[in-house]
Amino acid sequence: MMERKRAGYSVQRDVLDEEGVEEMAEKSDSKTSLCERVRQSARISGPRARSCLLGCVPVLSWLPRYSIRENALGDLISGISVGIMQLPQGMAYALLAAVPPVFGLYSSFYPVLIYFIFGTSKHISLGTYAVMSVMIGGVTERVAPDSDFMMWDNVTNSSIIDITARDAERVRVAAAVTFLSGLFQILLGLVQFGFVVTYLSEPLVRGYTTGAAIHVIVSQLKYTFGISPNRYSGPFSLIYTVLEVFYLVQETNIGTLVVSIVSIVGLIIVKELNAYLSKKLPVPIPVELLAIIIATVISWQVNLEEKYGVDVVGEIPSGLQPPVLPTASLFGQLIGDAFALSVVGYGIAISLGRIFALKYGYKVDSNQELIALGLSNSVGGVFQCFAISCSMSRSMVQESTGGKTQVAGALSAVVILIITLWIGTLFEDLPKAVLAAIIYVNLHGMMKQFMDVPALWRTNRVDMMVWLATFILTVLFNPDLGLAASIGFSILTVIFRTQLPTYSLLGQVPGTDIYRPVEEYKQVRQVPGVVIFRSSATLYFANAEMYQDALAQKSGIDITKILSAKKKLEAKRKRHEKKEAKKAKKDKEEPESPERTDIVTIEVDDRPDPSLPRAIVLDLSPVNFLDTVGVKTLRGIHKDYGDIGIEVVLSGCQTGVVENLQSGGFFNDKVTKSCLFSTIHDAVLHCQSLQNKQGYFGRPRLCK
C-alpha cells in the first residue's frame, strides 16, 4: 500500500519540481549578486527596525529606564573595583605598547566613556588589553625604532637614545594606528559587515590569544631581567629576541630580578587567596593595586633606582592633555596593522559580549558594537590613546562584583580620571619590573588555554589542528601576519574536510523506505540491480575527480574497459562489415549469408552485460551547491554510464542544486528533469519499474 501511495505521489512530485524551479528562476534575478546576499544576511543580525537615534546611541534608550534601586549599588562597587584594576593594567599594558605609562591611563578613560554611550554590552569591561597592546608595541617599535633616535653624548662620548623624542614619536604612531583602526571599525559597522568576525572561530581565537600571550611574555622579559636587547621585527622576531635574551641574561640587573621575583610570587599568592576566598569576600582583594602601592613605597624609600639601578616608570604628567589630530602622513605605513587591530579588537569584544548576553538574556548588536568600538578607538586616537578592546579578567571582576549595566564602566572611567588628575604622579618610583609581573600574572588565563589542545584532540582533531596552526603561526610570524595566515589556514580546513569525504553505497533497511550505508549497518540490504551511491560531502572542483573514481570503485564498473571493449568490437564489426561488403561484391550470387552474420554480430555486441547493474542512484542530499566542475562531472557520469546501458538518476537534490544543474546545462532534450527524484526510495522504485519493463522488452530503456 505504501508503494502505491508513493507511485501516486510520484506524479505530484514532478509537478512540484517543475513549479519550484520556475518559481526559483523568477526569484534568481533578484538574488544573484553576491554582495547583495552578503548584505542581506548581515541584515539578519542587525535589525534596524527601531528608531535610528535610539539604535545608534543606545545610552538614550536604556539610561532613562535605569533603575537606581536595582542597579546602582552593584554598579558602584563594580565600577570602583574595575577602575582600581584599570590603573595597574593600564600602566603595564602601556609598557607593552612601548609608550609611557600615562598613556595607558588615558586609554582606560576616553574609550571607556565613549563605549558607555554607544555600546550595547552591559557586562564587558572595555579598556587596555594585552593582545592589542603587544600588537601596538610591534607597530610603534617598527615605525619608531631606537636606532632612529640615537644622538651623540658629548659627556660620555657614546651614543645614547633620545628617549623623549622617541617616546613622543611612538605616542604619535600609536595614536595614528588606533585612530585608523577605529575608522576601519566604524566603516565595517556602517556597511553591516559585523559578520566578518565569523571567520574567527573559537579554536582560532583561543590559539591566537595564546600565541599572542607568548609574544607578550617575551616582550616583558627585558623589564624582568633589567636588560636591553635589540628590537627585532618581522617574521621569526620572537625567536631572535629569545636568543638575544638568553645571550644577555648574564648582564641581568640583580635588583630588578629580585623585585620581579618578589612581586610575581606575591601576586600569585594573593591571587590564589582571592580565588580560595572568592565566596566569602564581597569584592576581591585589589591585589594589583596593593602591589604597585607597596612597590612604589618601597622603591621610593629604598631609592631602588639609584642604589640598584632598577628601571622605574619615571615622570607621569598629571592632568589630561589636549586633543591632537593624528599624523595622517603615517597612515600609509599603518594601514595593514590598523586593519588587523580592528578585526582582533572587535573579535575579542564581540565574543566576550555574546557570552554575557547569553548568560543574562539580552542582545548585543554586532554592527552597533563595531561602531561603538570604532568610535572609542578613533576618539581615543585623537586623545593619544592606544587601541583598546575588552579584557576577560576585568570583565569577570565587573560581573562578579555586581556590575549590571554600562554605568559600571563609566564609573571605572571616573576612577581613572581621578587617578590621572591627582594620584598618578605618585607612582613615578614604581619599578617597571612590577608592571611586567602584573602582566605575567594576568596572562594565566591565556596560558590555561593550552589545555584546549588535549580537549580538542578528544573532540575534534581538525579544530585542534586549527588551534595549533594558529598558535604556531602567531608565534612565528607576529600577531598581525599570524592572524592573516591563521584565517587562511582555518579556511583551508573547510576544503580539507570536504575534500576527503566518505563515499558509500547505500542499501535498504528491509521493509522500510530508509537507506543506509551498507558498510556501516549489518541489517541493510543492497537493492538488486541498483547501485545507490552517496558522498558525505558537497560535490565541487576539489573532489569531483575523486567522486568519479570512488563511484567506479564502489560500483565495480570499469567504464573505461567496457567502453574500450565496446569500441574495439565496433571497429571489428566495421572491418567485418567492410570485408563482408567486399566479399559480397566478389560473390554477388549469394547475398543472404553475409548479411545474416552481420546482424548476429550486432545483437551479440549490444546485449547488456548481465553482471552490470541496471541503474545508479546518486544521492545528492549532502550536496550544498554545484559549481561548473560538479555539474560537468554529473553530466559525464550520466553520459558514460548511459553509454553502457546503465541509467543514472539523482535523488534528494536541494532546490539550489536543481537550479545549479539547470543553469549549468545538465538538462537537454535527452536528459530531462525526470531523472530527479525527491527521495532515494522514489528513485529506487522508478529503477525497479524500469527493470520490470526490461523483463518484457529485453533491454534497458536508455541503451541504444
Next chain:
Amino acid sequence: MMERKRAGYSVQRDVLDEEGVEEMAEKSDSKTSLCERVRQSARISGPRARSCLLGCVPVLSWLPRYSIRENALGDLISGISVGIMQLPQGMAYALLAAVPPVFGLYSSFYPVLIYFIFGTSKHISLGTYAVMSVMIGGVTERVAPDSDFMMWDNVTNSSIIDITARDAERVRVAAAVTFLSGLFQILLGLVQFGFVVTYLSEPLVRGYTTGAAIHVIVSQLKYTFGISPNRYSGPFSLIYTVLEVFYLVQETNIGTLVVSIVSIVGLIIVKELNAYLSKKLPVPIPVELLAIIIATVISWQVNLEEKYGVDVVGEIPSGLQPPVLPTASLFGQLIGDAFALSVVGYGIAISLGRIFALKYGYKVDSNQELIALGLSNSVGGVFQCFAISCSMSRSMVQESTGGKTQVAGALSAVVILIITLWIGTLFEDLPKAVLAAIIYVNLHGMMKQFMDVPALWRTNRVDMMVWLATFILTVLFNPDLGLAASIGFSILTVIFRTQLPTYSLLGQVPGTDIYRPVEEYKQVRQVPGVVIFRSSATLYFANAEMYQDALAQKSGIDITKILSAKKKLEAKRKRHEKKEAKKAKKDKEEPESPERTDIVTIEVDDRPDPSLPRAIVLDLSPVNFLDTVGVKTLRGIHKDYGDIGIEVVLSGCQTGVVENLQSGGFFNDKVTKSCLFSTIHDAVLHCQSLQNKQGYFGRPRLCK
C-alpha cells in the same frame, strides 16, 4: 498504515543508530590522520596492482603490442606534422623564455623523447608551451637582468649589453628552474599527490591561461615594433611595460613593423584557409614552417638586418650540446617559480590528457603523468632545455593527422633532431618579428576563452567570478603570484557559497512523508506545533551564527525576550517569596493564605506560551561535517529552546556528523541519542506523539 509501519521501525532505527556509532568509533582510530586519508584517496586514482616496472615505464607494456599495420602510417604523418610545428614554435617560445632560439629546439627534443618512454597519454603533444615559456621568461629576466651585463664600449663611448654573457646566464637560469620544477613533479608523483591538480578547476585554468596569454602578447610587443623597453618585474609589471611600449612606440623600427604586419596577416589568412579546407586536406598546410622559410629567404636576400635594422635570430649552433649539471647555487632563488611551473605544467598536461583519454576510452594515470613530466623536465634541465608542458594546438594537429600513440611524439622529436643537426643554422636570418607573429597567431585559441565569461554568466556566476578574478590577478601580479592568488580566491568561493546558505522552513506534502520548503512549494503544509528548519549548507564556524539567527527569525521565536521575561518573572517571584516569608514571620497566626498565593504564582509563570511551537526539527541532511563551533551551536540551540519548553530534535544526520556530535560532547546524561532521527518524518511523528502526551498531562515533557 504507513505510520504504523514507521512506528514499528522507529525502534529498529534506534538500534541501528547505536550500532552504527559504535562500529564507527572502532573504526575512527584507524582513519584519524589527515595525511593518511589524503594518501588513501590519492591511491584510488593510481592503482598500483600491476607490476611496478610496467607501471613505471609504460613504454615496455604498450610498445611490444604496437600494431604497425594499424598505427604506423597515422603516427608517421602525425609525427612529421607535429615536428614541423615544433620547429617554429620552439624558436618562438624560446624568445618568450628570453633564451636563444636554439634552446627552444632542444626543449622540443629531449623532453619529448623522455615522455615517449614514461608517459601514459597517447595523444598529447609534449613540448614548448606559451604559458610556461612566459613564466620562464619572467624568471630569467628577473634573475639575469640586462643591467647586470652592462659594459663600457670604448669605441662608441656608451654602455652596451654583453649579450653573449647575458644569454649564457639566462640559459643557466632557465635550465636550473626547469630541473628544479622537474624534481618537484617527480616528488609529487612519488608521494601520489596527483590530486593537487584538483584545485585547478576549469574556470581557473581557462582564466589563468587567458591572463598568461596577455603577458605573452605584451612581452612580444618589443619584437613587433623593434623597440627595447626596460624590463619590469614584480606585481603590475605588465602595466608598466605597456606604458613604456606606448611611450617608445614613436621609436618604432618601420622595417620590423612591416615584417610583423605582413607575417601576421599572412599567417591569419593561411590559418583561416586551413580551417576552411580542413575536411579536404589530409594534413594542414604547415603555415608556420612556410612563414619562417619565406621570411628567412626574403630576409637573407634583401639583407633586412643591415639595410632596415630588423632584429634577426642570429647565430644558431648546429648539433647538440653536452649535458651540464644545473647550477645548484641558483636553486634558492628559484624555488617558488619552480613550484609554480611544476603545478601549471602538470595541470595543463593532465587536463588535456584526460580529454583525449575520455574521447578514446583509455586511462591516464595522474601520478605516472607527474613522474613522466618530472623526468622530462629534469632530464631536459640537464640538457639546457626550458620547462615544457603540452600545447593544445599541437595536440589537436597530432590527433587530427592520425596520431594514435606516443610514437607520433617520438617521431616529431626525430624531426627536430634532424633540423637541429643540419638545417637549423639556415634560419639565422629569420626576423624575430616573424616569430612574434607566430606566437600571436597561436594565441587565438586562448583569446577565444574570453567567450567563457558570457557563457559562465549564464551558467554559474560564482565560477564566472573565479574566471575573472583569476584573469585579473594573473594579469596584475605575474603568472606565478597570480596563480597562488587565484587558487586562494577559488578556495574562498567555497566559503562564500557555504556562508550564504538558503534557510527554509519545511512543510509536509499532504499525505506523504515528503517535506519541502514552504516558501517554494504551494502544496506543502506546515506541521502544526512543529518547526522544521533546514539550512542548504553545512554548519560550521563561518555560518554558525547566521544559522542561529535564521532559526530565530524563521520560527519567529525570540528566545532572548522570552528568557529575559522568564528571568524577570523569576526575580519577581523570588522577591514575592521573600516578602511573603517576611509577612509570614510577621503574622504567624494565619500561615495558609500566603503559601497558596505562592503556588498560584509559580503555576502561572511556568505554563508554556500556547503560541509557541512544541518542537523544532533541525534537518541536518545537507551537513557534511560539524566543527566544534557547529556542535556548540547545536548544543546552544538545544539548551536555549529547551529552557523555554521547546524540544529540539535532529534528523538526517550522516554517520560522520553523528560521530562529530558525539566526540564534540553534544550528548550527555540529559541529551541522549534519542533526539536523532533518521528522517524528518520520523522526527515529526515523534514530536506529534509528544504533543499528544502533552494533551494528557498538560505540559511539555522537557519543560521544568
